[in-house]
Amino acid sequence: MDTGSSCHKLVHFHLPTTRILSKPCLESQESPKVVRNMPSYDSVKVAVRVRPFSKREKDASSKCVISMKTNCTTICDPKNVGNEKTFKFDLAYWSHSEYLKNTESTLVPDGSYSRYADQKTVFQDLGQGILDNAWQGYNATLLAYGQTGSGKSYSMIGYGTNRGIIPLVCEELFRAIENNQEKNKQYQVTFSMLEIYNEQVTDLLSKTKKSGGLKVREDQHQGFYVDGLKLVPCESYAQIERLIEQGKKIRTTASTSMNASSSRSHMVITIQFKQILLKEDITKQSSINLVDLAGSERQKSSASEGDRLREGTCVNLSLTTLGNVISALAEAAMGKKVLHIPYRDSVLTKLLQSALGGNSRTVMIAAISPADICYEETLSTLRYAERAKKIKNKAIINAGPTERLIKELKAENNKLLSRLAGLGNSGKRQLSGCYENELRIQTMQITWEHQLQEARKEWEQQYAAITQERRMMQLYPYLLNINEDPQLSGVLKHFIQEGASDVGQDPSNVITLRGLGILPQHATFINSESKVFVKPHGKGKVIVNGVPIVLNTKLQHLDRIILGSNSAYLYIGFPAERGPDDLCRFDYDFFQSELAAAEGFSVDTLGPVHNKEGKPDPSVLAVFHDFIKLMPLVAEANQMSEELSKDLKFELKVKNLALTDSRGYDLQKEISVKVINQITNQVWIWSKSKFINRKFLMEELYQRYLDGGDISLDRESDPFWDPVEVIHLGSAHIWLQSLAYCMKLEEQTELLNSEGVEEAILVINITPCSDTERPFGEEDIVIDPLELLGRKIEFQIHILQCLGVRWLKEATNRGIQIGYHFYDVCQCVYTKPVWKNVNPIIDHKLQFVALNVSNVLLSYLQKHALVVDLWGLQGTIHFCVLVWIDMQPNISSYYFIWIVDCSHLIVEFSTCI
Template sequence: MSSADSVKVAVRVRPFKDYEIEGKSKCIVQMNGPQTILVDPASGKENKFTFDYSYWSFNSADANFADNKVLWNDMGESMLANCWQGYNTSMFAYGQTGSGKSYSMIGYPGKDEGLVTMASKRIFQKIEESKSQNTVPIEYGVEASMLEIYNEEIKDLFNPKNNPTGGLKIRENPQTGVYIEGLSKHVAQGEDQILKLLKQGEDARTTGATAMNKTSSRAHTVFILYVKQTVQHPETKQKVQKVSSINLVDLAGSERMARTGATGARAQEGININLSLTSLGNVIKALADKCTGKNSTAFIPYRDSKLTHLLKESLGGNSRTIMIAAISPADVNYDESLSTLRYADRAKQIVNKAIVNEDPSAKIISQLRAEVERLKNQLAGKGIVPAGENTEGSTGVPGGIAQAEYDKLKEQLDASQKLITEMQMTTEEKIKRTEEMAKEREEFFKEMNVELDFDKNKLHISNLNEDPLLSGKLNYYVQEPTNIGAAEGNTVRIQGAGILDSHATISAGFITPSENAKVYVNGVEIKEKTKIKNGDRLVIGSRLIYQYNNPSEGAVNNSDWKLAWDEFSKNLIDEKTNQLVEMERQQQEMARSLALKQSELLLNAEKDTKAMLEQMRLIELEKEEKERDFQRKELEMSMKLFDMENRLQQEMAEKSQIIIEKAVKTTVIASSASTDSVSQLVPWIQEASIMVAELKRSIAIDLKLVGSQIEVEVTDLETGHSETWTRDMFETRLNQLRSFHLAIMNGNYVDNSADPFLSLKTVEANVEAAVVDPSVLKEKITTLEQVNQQLTSEKTNLIVDLNIALAENESLRSRVKKTGKANVGSKYYRKLKKNIKKLEQDIAAISSKQKAREILSEFDDLVGDSDSGSSSDSDSDNDFDAMMRKARSLTKTAVKEVSNALDDSVPPPKSGKKSKGEKNQSQICNIQ
């Protein structure tokens, strides 16, 4: 296989950005021919890479400076030549956000056109050149498609009005390979027409990005050109066709994956911008291992994401592919640049198997028809389930096909029939369909109040976006008055989080917000009619930013999005800081109140403990032989009390330290207000909170300091369960929330799996155990004292009765011994023996403290129930509850000591086997 079939790789380094210049960044990239050298700023180590091309675009004054035209001459022309030979070709740009990917692919109209624009123009120039050079007439046909992959959903940018919920589906057919079902193809008959298509696709992308609050760096954009060449043999008159495609891909920014290592839990977080790039990295690695022989049987996970599935032919398949790796020259971006270069170094090892696509239509249509016939037979029940058998979930059709299998076959049948219809369309039918979709596209822009042919010399507002390529793309004329809102009929109709049906009105140089509407002018929230002037920044809702442009007041210059965002977020942060200061004051007040409660509780605990110790002392005095043991236990209890007091004092000190640490953390959060992380999180939290409120969900979202990192705490107010999300997790869930919110607000069905807060529902909230009132403890202790006194009295009476019975028994035994008559008064003896046994049982019952144990058991249950919930409170700041648990623990220990003392006060009755003589003697009396 020729080297032309290997993936070609080019590296391009951009100039410094303003923030890198302001931060006095150093250039760590060097280029020498095809070699790129990246210097580690920490160690000075040189990382050397060799690629097919290394483009120096750092300084336009340098002799070897490479602009987009240089890239096109080196790579674009060869790509076009391969297309003309009938090969499928692909070019994709990879790199971190802001590295220059989109500049290479899209560029700026009129300044430095990107490769997509150059390809669109050059393809028709190539057609004209070929017509003048060909000796045999060739018919040329050009079609175009444009799509976007965002949050694993595919949107048709040339047909934005008819995108289904959940996006378009990727299909794979043995005859046609991978394709996107329902993706529109538009006939382009000239340079002007295809450039107009490209502009409208960009406008559709911008409109969608504004509605979803996203930037182009969060989405993958794919522009596809289809070229058909039909040649008629002069002698046989037989027509031969060559059909090829050019795939131009602008990938999403890769820095999130590089910084977080999007694997494991992060990679499985759900629908997010990392999934496609992580999957792409896995595919490239597996292909590189396979092509180099490192792992010849490696499985290629194309289906792990929509992007990799779509690029299956471009990577390792039927295509000649070029990769552009865009990097930053700054030392602050060393890690991301190194990751990109390693990515590119691996990609150059991939070998594709490109073939010339000649005359495929007739053969493919024949194969598809056979496929359709086979599917129809299967749907009729042939060869699926034996006739007469009825399986669970069957459809009831002949053969008893299961419903899931039936649906799958029906879906395959419909897809194959659509392919046949598509391939059999004539050129005239395709042109007619293109014209119809153009009208639908214009209706879409009209509904969104987007002006395609816009006069910027008139009074208007224009959008500002984090991505410079999307700023100034949406422009709205300001009329008298101009009504802004989400409902139809507004002069400017915009949709998004926090946008009311009637949100604000612009008239005579003033903007007036509606009631409860969020409107900011130059970062300051307004509540009443406010004067605006040329160049003012307007924030509508949670984050949609526009600029008010009045040419009559001066030149119209688009403001920098970062300036508008910084002033907006600064005011939000100031407001948040004030809330934190108030929270700190409340915490200090709570700390003082808590200290008072702790002191009171400590006194009550000491009092209750001393009362129980006194009770133990009185009980132990009844038995002089237990006096030493009592003194030892009293000493132990005193030591426990002393230890308890020390622990309580220590906990009070720790609580004070926690309060101090919270105050310090609050100060850290306030002092970090100017950092990029906080300046992004605060507006994001406000946006998410607005969407949650509109969805009528009881969920609170706020900042949380975890160590030195500022993260986001999300709490379900109904269950009390909360989760802490990192910044990246929160951004992922926020993107998911935006899609979820927009679908719900538009009345579309949304599966519960798309709920960004689903994890909060699946975890049961911890229920705090009930707190035992100290008065209940006192009541139980009092009852215990009364029972003990009653038992002591009963025991004394029984011992007296027992002594009397023993004396009577001794008297009887003497009489028996004197008379020698064993049966004298036998009935009386048996009765007396029975009474004595009963007395012994009563005493044993008293000794085992059955009644006392009932009270103790009930008391232990009360204490035990409250103790069982203590673990769930381990992370709680409720020190009053913690204090109660310590008091209950001390009380329980004292009660156990009382119980042990009672058990030791009366020994249990003796038992053992008796000799034969003893048994005979016991017929008279068995009490020894």
């Protein structure tokens, strides 16, 4: 029997039908008298913690928009400095500044007057309270909430010597047990660790992964629990410390093989703490639940971005439902009528049912960024926490006779079995209930000493593995994993021993790797004569220091290696090559920035990095960070497309990289994704938000593919499919200054795309003319534009032709249209569509008449350009055609726009045969 496995729930209702106070009143040893424990009604305790600026925020010269005074947190709107919002919570931790690093690399307050709240302070306020509740027999839960990178994991787990709440709680628990040893008292501590991603539960202490994840079940005694979750008995903090490291390794491996970012998953650590009073035959039990929630960043609505598919896939479902549960409970606490609390709508909220409104004393720590560039996300987190603090819980001390629960379970089994006789096939649920109860009875009857003995065997094996790993680190070079989540970087080591070490998905390889784009036989690492080489196999993708390789390549200490789509590793050379290296600088962003630079993209590509004052331009840096963040996602999308035979290629683009407005000012740059069907040559441009939403849906489909499930979809539900659309190809600027002098413009100008590359040549004339449409001659030219004030002016726009349209050269089923705005006309004017001609004749005319020229119009002509946009059509003429002005399709038309007083515009149509 595997004594480390059991049925498990997140927060226990340890159900004897009666409960006792922490100091029981006993009549005799044989028959303890039980006093009912009254519920303790407590609000969820909420703490807010603000972290220091991140590297990205420092690069962007971010300003701090957070201030704290006692337990009040104030946030200032960077776009409206006078707009401040203040929130009052139970605790407010200032961890943004006023700190220093001591000799042990621990962050501590800088002087006696420092406001800095270090890890020890947070533990003393929150962690110690959790332990105090556990000793009394209350269930206790700590939730960490906030956007990705806000400091949740730092508060919960910590980094290096800056240990977080979880390790400090575990260490202090065993220290307290050691100091409270009594002859007639036994203490039992079990540990479990799970991850929820995409509504699937993964046991982070089990080396075998169950397809589809572990199931969440419910019964009348336990409430919701995870069936089959491994519970490991522990007798020291060192064991728990090792289990956490083991869980990290499994989480890292799972995030790579499942293509799942840890920032989008929830991690739950549960410590079951039992105090058994042997003399009185009483058991007091507490479940300590420590929950690191997924990143809560706000995304633009898919609907607002024009995405036809739903937003909020299973990846986001748990957080969305958690928000709905918290809102409903907050309204109920305020006396409003709430018909339904949606606990059952997600896996996370099922397991947190007791923590939110149930049998638990619960604390939420809201982690926030101080930076102005994160204002919206921070404000959202503070509002979320404000709702959470209104929730009322009903905590009770979990204690009762040890043998009573076993008797109750046996009695319940007998009742269930008696019902089965008359139920036939419909009795499957009752049979399942019997099986679950029997498992619980068996587990409870196994002596604690036997469970510890089994756990010790496993611990000895793990300790031997640790010793072996340390020995090999002193002998061989190795690959050290680099993960997007700093908590999961440096967790895995793959040693390159002497000779050839094959790498790939096939279990026969010396180094077995799983992940997107990893082939069965992917590459070979060769350790020979104190040198290490890497050689790709076939189509195996191997990148070294940002550059793809195809030949045998020698590795140097601290080389950066990417295998497949996005499995990143730092090469650690032979012991003699190593020094006091700062490995922290080789983080995930370093790899992606290096890869982008090798492909010709850097922050300088986006234009001046500094503004006129010499300060970093936050908008430029934000676009660069978006680009490198999306790079691995695009690589993964391409790999999934290939493996699922979708024939789509995804490319990152910077929208408006080289484009300007009518005044010549740079347009706002943003990241988009170009999607190309490699069979039909059809093209789409997806916004960042739309791509991220689709990527979630692709992951769900791909996971079904890996699990051997049905991946057939109707076209409307396929995340890889979209109807054809119109594509913006490029723009040309026709400067209008000559018109202010009544001089004719005759231009052949380039239509440039977002990157400044020529898409076509535009032939266009803009001619001042008289009422009779007579073109002005030299005698009509004015020396001073002010001479036109108050006068009537007319001119005609004539788009003659486009030459060498690259869009039309690339495919035969394509067309183009041209669109432009003039002055402050709100509607864009479009030409007729033209198909299949590389040098299409446009012959579009539009005449403008201003009855009374004003200073505003003169200023427009002198300082603005006419921006002409080239649009690409695809498919057949029935699809993707922009609406153009044409009253009589069989007659060539041109249009008069009358500018009456430079504020009222009248459009009049005329025709000429």
